[in-house]
Amino acid sequence: MGDAQQKKVKKVLTYPERQSQCKHEVLKRLYGIMEEKKTNLCFSGDTTSFAELLEVVEKVGPYICILKTHIDIITDFTAENIHKLKNLASKHNFLLFEDRKFADIGNTVKKQYSEGIYKISEWSDIINAHIIPGPGIIEGLKSAAGEKGLTGKRALLLIAEMSSKGNVATGEYTKACVKMAEENQDFVVGYICQSQLSKDPNFIHMTPGVKLVEGTDSLGQQYLTPKEVITKRNSDIIIVGRGIMNSDDPATTAATYQQAGYDAYLEQCS
């Protein structure tokens, strides 16, 4: 009885189980995509050319559940290109996640999210934020989505841990982040983190800095493998950027990451 109960507690929930248990609309959509496309791969399309981004996304779209962007590094940004990106997201069935890392007071992030050239709230399903400014940052972003009539259609991830060398998102900082997430479940749906922070399916874990081979870059980025991230650290989503972007054959490479990530999930569930 005790053993059986322990086994039950330790078992990892499948994507359909998580989908039925979580509350937020964006998370339900995401788990649905992950199940349907058999992927926990988020592609980080970091290029300064929108034309190149669209070209690569057309290739890797079938293998990903999320496309993560840094819209503010793109030199040929246009609203028309955003329209094309949204069409690709519909065609290949993935979510858009602008990795803006909002980090200002509520009154400012509200405008950064909804105004300016980018109007992020109008096209990005998911955004993220640092918690340094305190809970006002969550309120500010949430109210911006609400004012555009997008409540429930937009979700926020809190950056609880980072992958770069010497980062200070650790210990008490990470704990403060988890507390703020739990207090704002109507808008916060998970974490950018290095390992699982909660077993509650209302919070998804996304881990950046993933490559097939571990290592570092010259500016402090530290890489982990898909298996390490999903199986050992119990994260949910692998975020892969340069591993795919710099590949000669992004589609095949994305398929390799998709398989590695999904196999690790199946291993966890079994």
Added chain:
Amino acid sequence: MGDAQQKKVKKVLTYPERQSQCKHEVLKRLYGIMEEKKTNLCFSGDTTSFAELLEVVEKVGPYICILKTHIDIITDFTAENIHKLKNLASKHNFLLFEDRKFADIGNTVKKQYSEGIYKISEWSDIINAHIIPGPGIIEGLKSAAGEKGLTGKRALLLIAEMSSKGNVATGEYTKACVKMAEENQDFVVGYICQSQLSKDPNFIHMTPGVKLVEGTDSLGQQYLTPKEVITKRNSDIIIVGRGIMNSDDPATTAATYQQAGYDAYLEQCS
């Protein structure tokens, strides 16, 4: 003798003294402007209209040493308007400070600083960053300035403390920030903070959330007065946004803040 020595230690350096003692070119320029224009006022021009920004800056320009911008909330951004802004900075002799609050890994901030629509490194004398990603963020930003041939012409402030309610930039976090600043004096010239963190004139302190009357906004911002910031907290620069922007007469209001901030400095020096 002991008393005299104590008095000497406690005395605040004048702007010309700080200018002669500090090393960084941007800081030397800034202290020079502060002395010449008798101002420690940084105006935070937070509007979503570039036309309005230019109009207000034309009025408040004579009273400020720095214009702080949030370029990414402006809906009518154009390179031509940046050109006009630079001309206003030359005409009225103030520095430009894009309050981007960089907060990503080195490889990403490098592109966010130099690429994209905004090309911040090409026009903003000063930028700021959160230290959460670790020292790679400083390296990334510094290398971006270097690659554009702007070494010495661009400077970074680290966000050591914030003015918003419940913020977590405190204690060990602030100490880690000071350590990173001291280790990167060729690029880091000071802090966004709530009170003085260093007596070294190589580090300047800028304090946001300043109004003539203390109070809060609905999204957690907490206001301090110029006198409190300069005299009690020993900061160097008062950052005023809505206090001036929402005034019926921005020029007169800016002059009032200038006087309040400068009087507080004179009181400190005497």
